[in-house]
Amino acid sequence: DTGVSQDPRHKITKRGQNVTFRCDPISEHNRLYWYRQTLGQGPEFLTYFQNEAQLEKSRLLSDRFSAERPKGSFSTLEIQRTEQGDSAMYLCASTQASAYNEQFFGPGTRLTVL
Amino acid sequence: QKEVEQNSGPLSVPEGAIASLNCTYSDRVSQSFFWYRQYSGKSPELIMSIYSNGDKEDGRFTAQLNKASQYVSLLIRDSQPSDSATYLCAVKGLGNTPLVFGKGTRLSVIA
Numbered sequence: 001d002t003g004v005s006q007d008p009r010h011k012i013t014k015r016g017q018n019v020t021f022r023c024d025p026i027s028e029h030n031r032l033y034w035y036r037q038t039l040g041q042g043p044e045f046l047t048y049f050q051n052e053a054q055l056e057k058s059r060l061l062s063d064r065f066s067a068e069r070p071k072g073s074f075s076t077l078e079i080q081r082t083e084q085g086d087s088a089m090y091l092c093a094s095t096q097a098s099a100y101n102e103q104f105f106g107p108g109t110r111l112t113v114l
Numbered sequence: 115q116k117e118v119e120q121n122s123g124p125l126s127v128p129e130g131a132i133a134s135l136n137c138t139y140s141d142r143v144s145q146s147f148f149w150y151r152q153y154s155g156k157s158p159e160l161i162m163s164i165y166s167n168g169d170k171e172d173g174r175f176t177a178q179l180n181k182a183s184q185y186v187s188l189l190i191r192d193s194q195p196s197d198s199a200t201y202l203c204a205v206k207g208l209g210n211t212p213l214v215f216g217k218g219t220r221l222s223v224i225a
Contacts, residue, residue, distance in 0.1 A: 033212060042118075042202050042215030043158065055210060091157055100146055100165065101206055103213060105157040 002026060004106035006092050012112045013082055020078045021109045025094030032075050033103060034067055035091040036060070043091055049075060050097060082113045116141040118205050120216035129225050133190040137203030137216055140184070146206040147179055147186045152218065153199045162188060193223045 005024045013019050025032045031050050035043035046065070047057045051072035061067075064082075069075040079086055089110050093103040117140040127133045135149075146165050150158035164170045164177040164186065176189040186205075190197055200218040207214075 040122075040217065042204075042217050043213075044215070045212040048210075048212060050210070056212065058212075089157075100163065101213075102148070102160060102163055104160060105150075108157045 004092055004094050004104055006090075006106040006109050008109055009107060010110050010112075012114065014114050015082060015084060017082055018078065018080045019082060019111065020076055021090055021092075021111075022074055022076050023092030023094075023106055024074045025092070026104060029094035029096050029104075030072065031095045031097050031101075032069060033093045033095075034075070034077050035093065037089045037091055037108075038087075046077075079111075082111075084113045087111055087113045116144075116205070116207065116214045118203055118214050118216035120201075120203050120219045122217055123220040124222050125219055126222045126224055127193050129193060129195060129223055131193050133193045133197065133221055133223070135188040135190075135201050135203075135219050135221065137186045137188075137205075138184055139186070139203075139205045139214075141205065141207050141214075142184065144181075144184075144205045144207050147177070148204040148206075148213070149175075149177060149188045150202040150204060150215075151197075151199045152202055158202055190221075193221075195223045195225050197221060198223045 033048040034046040037043045049069040089108045092106045149162040162177040178187045202218045203216040204213040
């Protein structure tokens with residue numbers, strides 16, 4: 001399978017715990033995006049990387065959120081001191097930098113904070 | 115604030131009919147436009163992209179773009195029950211800007 005993969009697919013945690021999600025993009029794609037989606041809403045941009053550089057972060061991304069993409073390959077998104085409002089689907093997408101920027105999504109990680 | 119507006123639906127069409135989904139956007143310099151299909155509990159799947167004014171056809175899908183009216187649409191011909199899903203419109207501006215998504219239109223194709 002050469003698509004975007006994400007791990008885990010589901011995560012249930014208690015409020016205050018830290019969680020980390022992983023995304024493996026399509027191998028030849030140099031841009032990687034993180035989005036968050038809640039019920040009835042479209043995906044909302046969180047942050048993106050071009051190779052290993054984090055180029056933009058949304059105002060939605062509080063200080064409790066941090067993302068990395070070491071060596072420009074896979075990426076991790078960590079949420080510290082989770083809150084119930086963090087419950088959402090966390091989506092990763094990748095693309096090859098071009099004028100068109102067609103983004104392909106992974107299956108997502110569904111986070112439930114109790 | 116860049117916005118993408120879609121009618122949330124549900125849009126119900128009989129099997130075999132044409133489904134018409136609409137989207138408007140606020141950023142006049144938007145360059146790239148995408149339609150994603152999302153089944154319940156799944157992630158978005160890219161089905162169409164369009165970059166210039168006019169129509170673009172791919173199988174049963176036709177995307178239409180009118181930059182002057184800041185309007186993009188998706189037509190689904192010969193709708194099938196398997197087309198029942200939420201359709202997300204996404205818009206990209208100039209340069210390295212991220213995609214801005216609408217809330218999606220829920221389509222229900224009735225057999």
